[in-house]
Amino acid sequence: MSKAQAVAYKQGDYKSKVKPIWCPGCGDYHVLISITRALAEIGVAPEDVAVISGIGCSSRIPAYTNCYGFHGVHGRSLALAAGLKVARPDLTVLITSGDGDGFSIGGNHFLHACRRNVDMTYIVMDNRVYGMTKGQPSPTTEPDWDSALSPGGTGLRPFHPLVIALASGANFVARTFSGDPNGTARVLVEAIRHPGFSFVEILSPCVTFRPDEKEWKNMVHTAPVEPTDDAARAARRIMTDDGFNLGVLYRGHRAPYQPEIGTASVDVADLEEAFLL
Amino acid sequence: MSKAQAVAYKQGDYKSKVKPIWCPGCGDYHVLISITRALAEIGVAPEDVAVISGIGCSSRIPAYTNCYGFHGVHGRSLALAAGLKVARPDLTVLITSGDGDGFSIGGNHFLHACRRNVDMTYIVMDNRVYGMTKGQPSPTTEPDWDSALSPGGTGLRPFHPLVIALASGANFVARTFSGDPNGTARVLVEAIRHPGFSFVEILSPCVTFRPDEKEWKNMVHTAPVEPTDDAARAARRIMTDDGFNLGVLYRGHRAPYQPEIGTASVDVADLEEAFLL
Amino acid sequence: MTNLTNIGDLLAHAYQIEIEAVERYQMLADQMEVHNNSELEKLFRKLAYHEGQHAEEIRTQMTDANVPELKPGEFRWAGPDSPEAVDLGDIHYMMTPWHALQLALKAEQQAFAFFDEFRRSASDPDIKRLADEFAEEEEEHVAMVLKELEKYPEPDDDWDDDPDPPVSPE
């Protein structure tokens, strides 16, 4: 990161020229601002950052940044990112996902990413709906939310991403609101700097399919308590909160998973010896 | 279940003639006994029970029972079972899995099965290893367990199935030990009877690849506290226990997911009206 | 918020306010371009241009003062965003100039409030004088926007009524 120290990067340096296709009013615009702001704050060179995603409105972010990006397939961003980070520990790796991409089809990789604790930052824009496919319920959708696919609601208990993250071993857990780009950026800076797997859930309204979420700005509030490093306590706290508690909720101390790479102890030819009789 | 009341079933009625291929000494033999014992206790007719599994030593159970069975593909048993139970609510549905099948490749369905809360019973034989493929670490394997695939150990924090089950909404959560077939059968009876999604983790030693697990019989102990119906408290309790606490740990009250099925409110022809101009 | 203690700090913040306003208006213009609202695209580009000029004015003042290089997180805003940045949550692709000007108005008012509070709480006379200057400038902007708004009646309730359904690009 010597490059980064030499140059002072501005927020604009992390934005690409590609114009978002998001609906005007979408919370994801704010998230884009928060991410670029956080990167500028940290000062890592744009080319040393990789932003990885799956499929969804939220997953469109990589191309809107001026970093290296990968817009992969639906639900697999965490695995792709883990491969990248393990192979290239020098990079700063962010993963940008949605509640469908991350918690429905991508749920298993979420569990295992938390457990594996590779040093990267997972940002999920939770709008409690599948925006990209025109408004179906996601795992975080309220049980009574009416839609064409689930008339009258799914009747299912919403998925609790923060608790799952804690239960499966994430090393940093936070919730923010897209409508507070400064607050979100601050948390992202901390998340990126925190070693190991950091998970930040950003409540990010979908104005098109969930216009009711415009109300979120009146519902969010800062977590009334200090972050803890006791996962069990943090989990219990979140399991009983109202879902609109913002802030850093957990900071863990587990060492990140990072096998040594790039340092050969033997020549390729030496490996052959085992076969020779 | 009128059939069941008429006939008195014996444990043997639930065992098939197919001879297990398991290693002698394997904990799964005991599990087979516990399952058949529990079914006899409940007295449901063998033909009204379906036992669904994926792939692994543990997943071989269906064919060893005299119930309807499905030995599907690796990791997907919960989804298959959910489809079956929703379509056929009259059946008693058990799922038998292993720590690899259930928590590695099958992790996402685990999350969503807990959340969906279909009335069925999920039995995972946890031997902290991939038995069937000859001894690789599974998500529940200790971080320092040495193997060919992970020399010196994975270094990864073990996956905590019970906590994940609680965090994602399972309605009944218990842990038993295969070496105590009576105790296990008792818990299974309760699990099967409990409405909604019940999860029973059975510690079941793999004598071939984890001979150290023969020691488990000296390590298990009954949970020192009563089961609770407060998931947050249960989660916290389990997150801090030693992993060898046995017994029913959580009983929830969520209503199972069971859309009405089989009762037509309109004729097929009536659906056509919407298309007619 | 108002723990800005010297001129340099104040200038840095004033400049940042305008810069972010420019960026934000440009973003909005882009959104309108992508969503085929060319009238609004033009309007937002114009607003961006004006804020840009304002930023330029401040920058010239910065040359002689000792202005710190602040990182994004080092700016001390009271709200969730910099005061003159339009809230992106209030945007709609069918919005009319009336709406856009309402947003601009709110932004200018917030900027005014920022400097206004500042000038009232500042003790250093130099800072007070500068804050005063900025506040007045914002006040002028407020007046300008209000004047512009007179040209546009408030649109009907159904201004955002799009008869066509959303589409699914992926």
Add this chain to the structure above:
Amino acid sequence: MSSSKRNDAGNPRQSVSIAIVGSGGTGALTAGAMLLEAAGRVGLYGLMTRSVGPQIRGGEAAALLRFSAQPLACMGDSYDLLIAIDWRNADRFAAEIALTKDSVVIGDPRGGDMPEMVPESGARTAEIAMKALAKDIPGGRQNMIALGVAVGLLGLPEADLFAVIEKQLGKKGDEAVTASKAAIEVGLAEAAKLDHAVPLSVPSANAEKPERWMITGNEAAGMGAIRGGIRFAAAYPITPATEILEWLAPALTKVGGVLVQAEDELASINMVIGASFGGKPSLTATSGPGLALMIESLGLATAAEIPIVVVDVMRGGPSTGIPTKSEQSDLNIAIHGCHGDAPHLVLAPLSVGDCLFTTQWAAHLAEAMQAPAVVLSDQFLGQTRALIERPADVAFIAQRAAVTEAVNDYRRYALTAEAVSPMAIPGVAGGQYTADGLTHDEAGTPSSAAGHHEAQLDKRRDKIETFTYGDHWADIEGEGEVAVLTWGSLTGPAREAVARLAEDGIKARLVALRLIAPLQVEQLATALAGCKRVLVVEQTHSGQFYRYLRSMCDLPDEVRAFHRAGPLQIRPSEIDAQIREWRS
């Protein structure tokens, strides 16, 4: 149905193609949908597709329509009428909306710059200030003016349009209806002022108006599933298949079935397998990426002999590709996607309306043979809204050879004459067995013996290869020494091309496969008997269908493969031209 180009401008045309474009909020798509419905009330046939920008809302949009008093096989080659409510980003549609010098183009002078494509085409243009005119009507909207203009220029009876307005807008209140009618009247008046009519020949006003269904292929697939006996569905949303699910969810509930939204496609296909194992005819619907995820378990259904229907509404590939555009390039994965030898059924609907029959038939076949059936619909078929005759009632329904009463010594995978073994349904005493994806013997017990492996592989092949499929395997038309051989949604353009050739006295056959796998090799040979030249037409980049045919059967000596990737569907005139050029 011949091309509209072939009519003189003044006389009523056999078919008319019209496009209405406009950007976010102008309501171009809604106008198109109303025009379609109005035409349906007149008793016309029609098709409407739409093309849109990448934005979720507020993007540029085009409603593309075609009408005729005769059944319509496909969209036209070019457009007779283009109405631009505005021109913003309309050049996105340049390739899709072909204009000729016979085309009429109506634009709004305030709607931005007319794109190059218009003057280049030599089309006749006129201006109508739709936006300004709408402003003068309280609650008036420009798209309703455009609708009036369209109806006026086409010469459709306005009463039918008003009936649609009343039905559609009635719930919004009288004011909305009045405003729309007023706007339409203005549009009609504007149209009347112009010398730009594109009159369509319509059923005589006196005759009884034939009844029409208005339906998309996705809705038709849903309806076909229910007619075929499907009572369980599980799926995960994906463009362009989602509408099947959204239609099925409430519909299944009404007929005593259920749809479950799964966490992903791995789950949805397994849920469907589970439900079918339980005795319920079951279906899932998806598109390419989802089908890819289902492949492992499609093999399981094949090996364990569980009937299921998988509707794949194809889109541009590979990978995420072009989700909103049509392509036929999932043919390979549908036929050959499984590991191991996993013979199963692959079908394709031949038109929007045929999505109903083909899906129904697929449910019937899957159940009859206890094998998975993949139905290859595509974005064009699925999302095009069509005016059609009510599809005939057919007897095909899920009817599984099932053991429903207590049995002894049951062998699930018994080798039988038809190679289909009666399936015990959970609940039946004595029928207990374990379905297995492992190689097994007749009882279902796992085995690695060569004999068991081969016997069960033979069985699974034979049951689908020896089944009598009847005439539905293909649509065959025409005669002659040249044949157009195609499948699925390309049948429409091919059919129209063959009809046009016939009008010019050029004999050609159409052979359009509905049953793709197992390929009916003998029947195909018969259908092509006497053919010297075969043009194989498909919407893929690599000629997947052509390769598949080559792999399975001997085609006549002269074969040409005419294929192209999406998103532009091959047009009838292109097929027509290929045949003419070949003959010369």
Add this chain to the structure above:
Amino acid sequence: MSSSKRNDAGNPRQSVSIAIVGSGGTGALTAGAMLLEAAGRVGLYGLMTRSVGPQIRGGEAAALLRFSAQPLACMGDSYDLLIAIDWRNADRFAAEIALTKDSVVIGDPRGGDMPEMVPESGARTAEIAMKALAKDIPGGRQNMIALGVAVGLLGLPEADLFAVIEKQLGKKGDEAVTASKAAIEVGLAEAAKLDHAVPLSVPSANAEKPERWMITGNEAAGMGAIRGGIRFAAAYPITPATEILEWLAPALTKVGGVLVQAEDELASINMVIGASFGGKPSLTATSGPGLALMIESLGLATAAEIPIVVVDVMRGGPSTGIPTKSEQSDLNIAIHGCHGDAPHLVLAPLSVGDCLFTTQWAAHLAEAMQAPAVVLSDQFLGQTRALIERPADVAFIAQRAAVTEAVNDYRRYALTAEAVSPMAIPGVAGGQYTADGLTHDEAGTPSSAAGHHEAQLDKRRDKIETFTYGDHWADIEGEGEVAVLTWGSLTGPAREAVARLAEDGIKARLVALRLIAPLQVEQLATALAGCKRVLVVEQTHSGQFYRYLRSMCDLPDEVRAFHRAGPLQIRPSEIDAQIREWRS
């Protein structure tokens, strides 16, 4: 290499096939492995496969071996020597261990009933009380007696065997070594008493012993990967691919790479894509069910142009099938499994040792073309342990056209002459781009324009179709008007069949494809020029390879497809017989 049957019983044979069977705990497999290693020290070539029951431990097991002083292409048609430590469940192997009247069968009188297959074959039998004899030796084991018997009957020098014993059992202490040696001596003595020798012609004792490698195909694939530059692997265990991973895990660490055990195959292929995007040549290994799960992301790698290597060690299919047995039936999914048109590379090693070269070449090709390469190994190749010559060093190594210094105006998917675009590696300033599975333009920006779609589809096709692959695309041998056309692991039996025909003066060619896709149509035509008859040989139920060839190229007029599902590999004599029968 001619069949051992063709030798007179007394004279040294060109090759000898031997089977050692025994049930759980008898150590038959260990004896086999030691015999193989001893033969290697003698300078022989050899192969050893094993066949086991379904039990995880304690099941019946057979070590199947073949030796020769000449390179061995495959297992023999039948067995010269069968030693049964016991007979429990030995009939499971009846189909695999073909006996003839020339065979010698040694059993233990206390080892249970000799299965039918022995008397039926007419083989000469003898009894040795291995169990009882072992009891008399402190620490002696019956399998060591069997080993002694084998070495005695084959006429191998016992010194080499003792060297193996010392190496293998040295760590267990002197006692173990002494006991084993004693048991072997007893076995040798017993053998000497018998009139049942099956002498093998061995390199003369004076000559310098040629150096041998002992390696399985799975190990060879791992070694090839590392030689080819692979430095990252992610995978999920699956039979019969796991040994690749278990070999690679420590080996990669030593050369500065790493292997990650993923949560499933969906994750493993995506990890590999991520690492390769980061600039590290990367590989995963799996078998059919895992490949099925990787299919969606294989399409992503194709569309986003990320080089990766996927080794598929095929097993019996479909579905879970027969995990422990070989089949070639993943050919279809490997070539055609993706949705959309997704051209990529498919290769197959032609022998156990060739797993090294082919995997290395695959890594080179994948990187050169920025495309995924699927290597179709199979259970036979992967798990057979072979004595081979050290594979030659070849220059193929991962060398990606990469942008490694700061750039401007970078376009990731630029259309270039070779259709390969230099790839910016994260960290390079100005190279920032977003890799995408959506259809994109040259810069990588998503697009649904027909022009961009076609340009990128063309590019991805052209880069692999116009690449110069050199001579490695196939192994071609022999001449004549008849050709045996095959691929992958069936090359061995085909090669031996052609050699036998040649011995009898029957000319035949062998064409064995190493590069399956893209098919080298012109080169294949040249290789087959002048051929009138082609026998297509493969281990599938439906003739997948035959169908694929038909689909892609014109074969000579007379083509026969000779194929069979697993688990029994097609034998040289069967191919030989097909050709002879056809000629007559």
